Amino acid sequence: MARRLVDTQFPQWAELPLKLLDPAGSDHVIYRLGEDLSVRLPRHEGAIRQAAKESEWLPRLAPQLPLAIPVLVGVGEPDFDYPWPWAVSRWLDGEVATAEALAESSRAAVQLVKFLSALQGIVPEDFPVEDAREDLTGRPLADRDRATRAAIAEHDGMFDAAAGPWPRA
Structure with a gap:
């Protein structure tokens, strides 16, 4: 298709x-x-x-x-x-960000922090606040925890759920 x-x-x-x-x-x-x-x-x-x-x-x-x-x-x-x-x-060249690929990469961590900091600092005048709420991006991550864990469990095998540093619910 x-x-x-x-x-x-x-x-x-x-x-x-x-x-x-x-x-x-x-x-x-x-x-x-x-x-x-x-x-x-x-x-x-x-x-x-x-x-x-x-x-x-x-x-x-x-x-x-x-x-x-x-x-x-x-x-x-x-x-x-x-x-x-x-x-x-x-196409963006690079490698898949697996736990193994990033295990020893402090450079990747620094780049990610810089990227996320820059992204968080961008607030365009016409930012669609209603769209953000609808997509859940305007809510704290803790509010999405249960739904995220349920989605990961539903797609068993697609994600390495054990790789995260988060506590188990």
């Missing part, structure tokens, strides 16, 4: 190889498209507005952040019984 979506909606990339990534994301199925692109298809209804938000916000945030973030190059429409919008972005 991903191949057909790309080929019909973005024919300029129809000849590029498409490879499913593993591990994929929890919100999206992710494919590498050629050497320079990625395709993200939402897995569930809760992720369907992300492509539209990213197309609006990522270009505005990118110049203010110390690390590269995805650059959207296209937003696809539902088709072929796939019900939601989906996105094509520039």
